[in-house]
Structures are given as structure tokens and as C-alpha cells.
Amino acid sequence: xxxxPISAFLQHNFRHFNAAVVVEAANAYKQHVDNGxxxxxxxxxxxxxxxxxxxxxxxxxxRKVHAICCxxxxxxxxxxxxxxxxxxxxxxxxxxxxxxxxLLLYQHDLNRVTDTCIPEHEAIRRLEHSILDEWTTADRRGxxxxxxxxxxxxxxxxxxxxxxxxxxxxxxxxxAMEVNLPIFVPGWEDSTLGNLYAAHCxxxxxxxxxxxxxxxxxxxxxxxxxxxxxxxxxxxxFQIGGGITGDFAVSIVPMLxxxxxxxxxxxxxxxxxxxxxxxxxxxxxxxxxxxxxxGKLGTDTPKFIIESDASIVAPLIFAVVLGC
Numbered sequence: 001x002x003x004x005p006i007s008a009f010l011q012h013n014f015r016h017f018n019a020a021v022v023v024e025a026a027n028a029y030k031q032h033v034d035n036g037x038x039x040x041x042x043x044x045x046x047x048x049x050x051x052x053x054x055x056x057x058x059x060x061x062x063r064k065v066h067a068i069c070c071x072x073x074x075x076x077x078x079x080x081x082x083x084x085x086x087x088x089x090x091x092x093x094x095x096x097x098x099x100x101x102x103l104l105l106y107q108h109d110l111n112r113v114t115d116t117c118i119p120e121h122e123a124i125r126r127l128e129h130s131i132l133d134e135w136t137t138a139d140r141r142g143x144x145x146x147x148x149x150x151x152x153x154x155x156x157x158x159x160x161x162x163x164x165x166x167x168x169x170x171x172x173x174x175x176a177m178e179v180n181l182p183i184f185v186p187g188w189e190d191s192t193l194g195n196l197y198a199a200h201c202x203x204x205x206x207x208x209x210x211x212x213x214x215x216x217x218x219x220x221x222x223x224x225x226x227x228x229x230x231x232x233x234x235x236x237x238f239q240i241g242g243g244i245t246g247d248f249a250v251s252i253v254p255m256l257x258x259x260x261x262x263x264x265x266x267x268x269x270x271x272x273x274x275x276x277x278x279x280x281x282x283x284x285x286x287x288x289x290x291x292x293x294x295g296k297l298g299t300d301t302p303k304f305i306i307e308s309d310a311s312i313v314a315p316l317i318f319a320v321v322l323g324c
Contacts, residue, residue, distance in 0.1 A: 072191025242284020
């Protein structure tokens with residue numbers, strides 16, 4: 001299944017071990033969507049700050065991704081990069097930083113994510129100003145929305161457009177807004193915007209905490225969406241990293257089948273990229289076959305686990321899916 005030069009290179013060189021699985025998983029992903037199947041991608045870690053939006057944005061626009069389940073951090077950090085990219089600072093020698101070096105970054109309002117520093121004022125506070133207006137307006141009107149809906153409203157109204165530092169083609173959140181992609185954000189409170197929302201509730205700027213809908217409501221929304229979507233198509237599951245986004249989304253199948261007795265299909269494809277290895281009690285490093293025992297995958301579901309760096313592997317897989 002070779003198409004463009006990247007695909008040809010991988011097919012010729014990636015023949016063994018994790019490299020071989022990359023090619024197998026990519027070809028199976030492509031076959032799944034080419035046959036009419038749909039794909040949900042889960043984002044953990046700091047993939048947005050790693051600028052996965054460059055490749056993921058194109059995947060979304062070309063309808064190779066049909067839903068996203070992400071952490072609150074990945075949701076907001078794609079927009080931080082959109083509005084403040086030119087103020088980011090890269091720290092190539094981050095492994096050699098002392099505690100004093102880290103304190104100096106803090107004193108300069110630079111929040112480090114591995115080799116990249118997110119600027120406090122240009123990114124976080126700039127977005128806070130715009131989204132706080134949306135939160136308080138909804139609060140006064142007695143309206144409630146999901147976390148991502150507030151963020152997409154800010155983008156759709158162009159409130160931050162004058163601050164864009166990159167082409168919107170490289171923003172996956174902007175791409176999701178353009179095509180009305182379903183987004184699910186479990187555990188949103190564990191994010192910078194979640195912290196800010198809680199702070200403004202405690203200060204009295206927002207009177208009703210439930211103005212922003214909860215993770216349980218996201219779970220219910222995901223259940224409704226999955227049941228409707230799989231009435232027509234097989235849905236695959238492409239997991240980047242571990243954590244809450246993976247378990248939250250993949251568990252919707254046993255919830256519907258076993259708790260609600262609904263006749264929905266199992267996930268039709270599964271791939272996980274991460275650096276966690278199988279160990280005692282590890283969910284992130286659990287092998288795909290373990291999910292059979294939980295009623296998430298079938299014995300014949302195409303299953304792949306790639307123990308590698310997703311910032312390298314995911315764009316390569318996306319290139320194959322896109323025919324590059």
C-alpha cells in the first residue's frame with residue numbers, strides 16, 4: 001500500500017520491531033477509512049505544544065479524523081500556539097537546566113514544557129481575557145456549554161484573529177471548528193483554563209459553577225454520538241499517549257453494551273502510540289488484548305501498539321493515511 005515518497009520510504013526502511021508496526025498500523029488506518037470507516041483520535045501528553053496541529057489539522061480537513069478526545073491542556077495549548085507562537089522560547093539544552101535556571105524562566109513568565117516555554121502573558125492571559133467574557137456572559141444568561149464550545153466560540157467570533165502568529169492550517173482546533181468535528185474533553189479542570197475558571201468562580205466573577213458542563217456530561221454526549229455514528233460506520237480508535245483521554249473514550253463501548261444493553265459494535269480498529277511499557281497494573285502500557293476482557297475490542301479487531309515517541313511516529317502515520 002505505497003503511495004507518496006514518505007510512504008515509500010517507510011515501506012522500504014521500516015521493516016522490523018516498532019518500525020514495522022508503524023507501517024502496519026498506518027496501512028490498516030488507511031484501509032479502515034478508505035473502506036468507509038471512521039476514526040476517533042485521543043490526545044494525551046503535550047502534543048499540541050509539540051505542534052501536532054501541523055499534520056493533524058490536515059488530517060481533520062481531509063476527513064481522515066472524525067472525532068477528537070483530548071485533555072484540556074491539548075485543547076488550549078493548540079490555541080496558545082496559534083496566538084502566541086512568535087513569543088514561545090525553545091530551550092534546546094533543557095536536560096541541563098538547574099533549579100536556578102528553572103526559577104529564572106518562572107520569573108520571566110515562561111512556562112516550560114520539555115524544550116518549549118509557553119509565554120504567560122502573550123498566550124495564557126490573552127486567551128483568558130477573551131474566554132472570561134464568554135463564561136460570564138453565559139453565566140448571566142443562565143446558559144451552559146462544554147469547555148470546547150466556549151473556546152470555539154472565541155475563535156469563530158474572531159476575537160483573537162489579530163493575534164494569530166501561525167497559519168490557521170497548522171491549528172487542529174481551528175480545523176475542528178471549520179468542519180464541526182465532535183470534541184470530547186474529559187477532566188478539563190486539570191488544565192490552565194480549568195484552573196482559571198475555578199479561580200473566577202471562587203472570586204465571584206462566575207456565579208454558577210455548572211455554567212461549564214462537566215465530564216460526566218461529556219461521557220453521556222460521547223455515548224449518544226457513538227451509538228448514532230456506529231449505526232452506519234465502523235469506528236476506529238487511534239490513541240496517542242495514555243491517561244484519561246484513552247480510557248474515557250474507549251470505555252464508552254462497554255458502558256453502552258453492558259450497562260445500557262445497547263447493541264453497538266466494538267471498536268473496529270485500535271492503535272496506541274506511547275512510551276509506557278507493560279508493567280504491574282499499568283493502564284497506559286497495557287497490551288491491546290487486555291481490552292478484550294473489558295468488552296472494548298474483539299478478537300479480530302486490528303490491534304497495534306507502538307512503543308515510541310508520538311511526536312515522531314504520529315506525523316509519519318498521518319503521512320501514509322494522507323497518501324504522502
